Amino acid sequence: MKKTTVIYQDGSHQWAVVARDPERPNYLIDTNEYLVSSGDRCLLTDPGGSEIFAAVFSALTMYTDPQRIEAIFASHQDPDIISSLGLWLEFNPSLKCHLSWLWSEFVPHFGGTDQTFVNIPDEGETIRLGNLALEALPAHYLHSSGNFHLYDAQARILFSGDVGAALLPPCSDLFVQDFDRHIGHAKGFHQRWMGSNEAKLDWCERVSRLPLDMLCPQHGAIYRGADVMRFINWFAELPVGSGVRR
């Protein structure tokens, strides 16, 4: 079963990650789900595919009352990101899903109605969770054409979706321990899945100006401290859209 680990806490303001399922079938990509809590209100980022709903739900329930989850943030439209939406709505039909407007007519194929979705405009917007203000930052074309990351200025954490992702061996560390060794697992992924050098440089320029303690991707390990900037610099120099095997 997946495990929930708290990665940030300041009173009732918390970030927890649900990760590392030793029972995950090897045909499913491993994913990280992040639960942001403010008081008794919670938001879940990229809740994952329906195949792992049971594992994510079970791990979260060990940590909190899942009824507190009032919103989902979907960085983009892929099945490993949001295909469990229909199951989450079975559990809580009033759940809101924040998602790029671009996918507002696509993702409902996984579940939900026009009451479910809160469309994020291209320029991004503030998502309020109790007293907490979370920023949906544009990350279009990284890798999806309608793509957002979620920034918590108070916690200095950026949920970065597929940016920073790495395809690691099973049960790897939750945090990046050796950047140079780790980045080898991230290189091919970014070359193939990130399609625009222009979008990448724009993202690097904007994100490098943010005060950041942690960069939390949807796959792989979390970058913290100096590794955050190391990653941004590495990514800025990596030619992307070049990963096609010939």
Next chain:
Amino acid sequence: MASAHAQAAAANEPLRLVVEVNEGIRTVIGISRQVNLVAINAMIVAKQAGAQASGFRVVSSELRRFSRQLDGLMQELDRFIYLLVHSVAESARVHRHRHHLDGIAADSPAAVAIAPARAHIDADRERVDAESRVRWRDLGFHLDRALRLCGTGVALSRAAKIEAVYASTLSGDLRQVAGEIEAAILSILDTLKALRTGIAGVR
């Protein structure tokens, strides 16, 4: 893994049957239209044969009516196919949802939290399955109607064979036409019987 494959195969069974029924309906519509054409030709030939073939002309006209009725019945079945596909898809979705919840350990706090959602899905599953059963049953009733109609068609085609004997000089031609019609209707009957047997086991 074997049980997952078996589950998937079992889940696909109703869809396979729907496809089979749909193909059967197309076949019946095709043959029924052939019967209509052959019956029109038979009526023309019978008219040429004069008063001696008047009985054959009447039967041919009845055969045309039969083929049109059968065609209409098959068009109605099209609507059933649409509803059945809808039922099968809905049933697959609900069963899949339920299957995803089965991964939650029964003795965990998550099982307690998810219990209302599980009950909701179960109620949904019962509703969808009941709806599906009604639709399969109605399809069966419609096929029964078509089979009864075909019984009339077979009787008509045999009457045509008898009437052909009285058509003097054209008797040979008309007997051949009547034989073709009978063979076509028997083939429709076989197709409908196979479909009826195929769906008999659906619960």
